[in-house]
Amino acid sequence: MRHPDRQFEPTPDSVRASAAHAVEHAIVVESLSKTYGDLIAVNNVSFKVRKGEVFAFLGPNGAGKTTTVEIIETVRSPTSGRVSVFGMDVTTHKSDIVPRIGVLPQGFNSFDRLTVRETIQYYARLFGRRTSDVEGLIDLVNLKDKRDSLFVTLSGGMKQRLGIAIALVNDPELVFLDEPTTGLDPHARRAVWDVMLGLKRKGKVVFLTTHYMEEAELVADTVAIISKGEIVAIGSPGDLVEHNANYMYLTLKSADSSAIDAVTRLDFKPDADSRGDVKIKVSTTEDVEAILAAIKVTGRTLPGIDVRKPNLEEAFLSLTTDTGPDAHRLRRSAS
């Protein structure tokens, strides 16, 4: 497959290629940048979102997630680069794109003095969807008991769930959820995951922004990690862990000093915690075998060991920490 983002000449060939992409990709972002004065909020970002996938944006606060998402939603304008949704440029086709997307903005808020049902009806009317299944949407986000309560009287999590219902009011093909589960209790969070997976089953595209690794790992097909306005890694959650957290942690329970000496002699860096457990970062299972053999030689027995593969969180930390994963680990052991 060809990469249209490498081709800038408007040849008939490239036109055909991008038309083909329009079919396959819901979103194409090419060399997108956005600056606010001196601040580069988004720096030359390129990625694509396939139809039918859940795409997750992960990144520290201020990384540029919301800025990027809102440019794709046609709400902000790019400083440079090109963004297309369903093959249409966001800067020139706002009125064609908007009816086909649903948006939960970060920190969703609405009119204080409207009830839950009136709020959904209002947004349905804006989209010209008189026949929208208002009750069904209320059900979907579990707000049945609150359907006649004023917005101002809802809890933070309920407001957020109403925002998700409203994002679906126009039966969109592409749904943007900017931190949909921030502030939700564990039950509500799982319910929202179900909503997202349900959308995916219906063939919709979900563009998720989140700070929760387990959420991205569970629902996303593709995860993009963004840091300081740049995408530092993109791929399936599994790939990201594979490539960016290519190590294991071996933990020796209640290891004594002779065991630690044995490990140090093998050139590993043991890291003892306050409970006397020793954590060692290793690359292969051979490393684990070598360490256990060395301890055996000292004649000590260990009350227990634990070998753990890192998760997306570790991949995330390793990708978004300036000095790399070791610096982070040292900081943690120092405290």
Add this chain to the structure above:
Amino acid sequence: MTPRIILANLMVRLRSLSRERSAMFFALAFPVLLVLVFGAIFTKPEHLNFDLPVQDLDHTAASAKFIDSLAADGLFKAIPVPADAGAVQYAKEHALTLVFIIPRGFEAAQVQRLRQGDFSASVAATYVYDPSSTSVTTKLQSLNAFVAAANQQMSGTAPFITMTAQSILEKKYRFIEFFVPGIIAMAIMTSSLSGALNMNAELRQKGILRKLATTPMTRVDWLLSNILYQLILATLSTASILLVSFAVFDVRLDINLWLPLFVVLEVFAFVGFGMVLTPIAKEAESAAGAANAFLFPMMFLSGTFFPVELMPPFLQAFARALPLFYVNQGLRASMIFADALVAAKCAAITAGVAAVVFVAGAMVTRWNREA
């Protein structure tokens, strides 16, 4: 422009208003209250209808006729004081500031003078009064004038100088009739300006505009919804002010097509000002301050509560630079003075201001998140 969207917005605004008592109060009840309070304070003296307690010690047909003539030109309303009461004591007990006493022998003296031509015949009337009362002076002046006229008549000669009053205005008007158009203009200005200003600032701050930007609503839909809502509010408040004024004070004002014209122009002008001020008042909290800083000088200096002619010349010149001045003047020209020329001039100036400010406001109103 999508009527469906505009209608949906209108419903949201009206629903929210109906559920927010304080907003309802300031939008509709407050101006009506102002009319009631100021009407009550300032209407009485203009009627010049004094209660005048009169003690008739003569108790004859002539004295009764004299008392009737006191009330005849509508200046006084005679209140009888019992003849057997001590006047001073009675005044104190009943908190009266003035009691007029017709002495015994009134009829006898009158007969002596008119029938028998005895021009030395006279009566000495007395009044008991409270010198600490401020209103008594005015009453006394009127009473003295009345007595002087009666004496003149009794002298039997024709008066040398007579006076005829001619108002420079075609119609006589009372303070309340001056006040009502001012309150109408003020109520519309306040609700249009602070409505536009607070609404936009609040929606932006709360992030609602950000969500609305992801719907098919356009800026034009949004602006038209705001204008229509303010027009509805302005119509409601104008109607309630007029209804109360007619019912309570029986005002005589001409209601004609100039009124809706001025209402529409004023709404456009002050919604425009609200939109222009919105970027300055970025936070919802500072919006209220910005609104007041704009509204108060406008209210007090452009002839809402009193004629600008009462102000020093430099303030009068300043008043002429205020858009509300022309709304006030135009409304009064059409409602009180039936002066189409002045009304047309004021309408033209207001329309010009409205066009410029509304276009400027529409241009600076940020729809997307860039700000």
